[in-house]
Amino acid sequence: MKLSRAEYKEIVKCTEHLRPTRQCMTILRQRFPNHSQSTLLSIFSLEYQKRTKRTMSRHQAPDSIESYYQRYLSEAKARPSVPVLLELANEVDLSPALMARVIVDRFLQDQEGGVSSKQVLNNMLREPSLIPDQALANHVYQCTINDCCYGPLVDCIKHAIGQEAEVLLRDKLKERNLSFLDENQLRTKGYDKTPDIILEVPIAVEGHIVHWIESKASFGDDHSHRTYLNEQFWSYWNRFGPGLVIYWHGFIGELDSQRDRGILLKDCFPSDIVTLCHGTSPATTDSLTG
Incomplete structure (x- = not known):
């Protein structure tokens, strides 16, 4: 549908504090019942990608990566049944799928004693069962299926x-x-x-x-x-x-x-x-x- 610039800006304003999880679409549909889900999702995805480009360097800083990784290890041990990686992503406003990439990359550095292979990393993100740590595999899977903007599942859906x-x-x-x-x-x-x-x-x-x-x-x-x-x-x-x-x-x-x-x-x-x-x-x- 065609939107006036005023209608578009109203939707964008509503997306400013939303996280890229499936639940955000429930909020947008309730707020804008006259707009299709595909339009709302596309607008949110575009806006979140802009937000990510502005902030990604902060999340990729070595001290941030180490902080996220140590927090994940601590929280996963203390609360094994809770989706702690998904919670961490939402807390720091980073896409769950991108957070999963950061954590798996850091995990592989420990496993391999150096810089991880990009191909190995991508394969594990596409198929979390390849991750040798079962708990981490489960957390990565939770991030992947709950992310509506990034990740291998979203890429497949967009392509289709x-x-x-x-x-x-x-x-x-x-x-x-x-x-x-x-x-x-x-x-x-x-x-x-x-x-x-x-x-x-x-x-x-x-x-x-x-x-x-x-x-x-x-x-x-x-x-x-x-x-x-x-x-x-x-x-x-x-x-x-x-x-x-x-x-x-x-x-x-x-x-x-x-x-x-x-x-x-x-x-x-x-x-x-x-x-x-x-x-x-x-x-x-x-x-x-x-």
């Missing part, structure tokens, strides 16, 4: 959601009998940086010509949209002409300000598509047909 959105887009195009090339087909043709879809015959949406479509399974806020414009959308425009971006989880309505320059924003697949006749110039609006 992104793939699902791209499949939905292709299905919608096929339903309208629109001829297109997807990203994989374009790469086989030698394109190195492409949108998700290139339309072989352009369409018009709300009076704007569209040659390409980009699918984003996220919310379009100021920071992410500006980044996408600079790193992707304008380069697509330069190479392929005007296009359409679908933010499936919504966007700030005021960001849809580049239509006249050739980039249109939507929060769903457009229902008012007008097809262009074959063999006519994409710029000739007189060739539009129903």
Whole structure:
């Protein structure tokens, strides 16, 4: 859904003191019942990632790591049935999955007597049963399943959601009998940086010509949209002409300000598509047909 900037800021303000656990979504849904869970989760995730980038250096300082590790060892021994690692992450406002990474990395340094292998660390975070300490394995698992912003589980979910959105887009195009090339087909043709879809015959949406479509399974806020414009959308425009971006989880309505320059924003697949006749110039609006 499209949100006004005022609505977006109200949600952001509510997220400022929330922790990235599953429970935060219950709070957001109760506070904003008219907004979808996917929109609220996407906004919270983007905001928490910004917060983490501002504070991560503090958490990664050697004295902080040692303090967290010694506290974990002490608390795990004193309260073996309590999710102490998850509690510690929430207390210091660090993503549970990132806290698990810090603690397992420190644990491996003790086990191996030096710097741990990144591959071994990543494997243990993806599959906690590989951790030789059963108690730590359980705490890492608790952190992983309770984190809604970071970690291997979140990465898998985000990948699946992104793939699902791209499949939905292709299905919608096929339903309208629109001829297109997807990203994989374009790469086989030698394109190195492409949108998700290139339309072989352009369409018009709300009076704007569209040659390409980009699918984003996220919310379009100021920071992410500006980044996408600079790193992707304008380069697509330069190479392929005007296009359409679908933010499936919504966007700030005021960001849809580049239509006249050739980039249109939507929060769903457009229902008012007008097809262009074959063999006519994409710029000739007189060739539009129903």
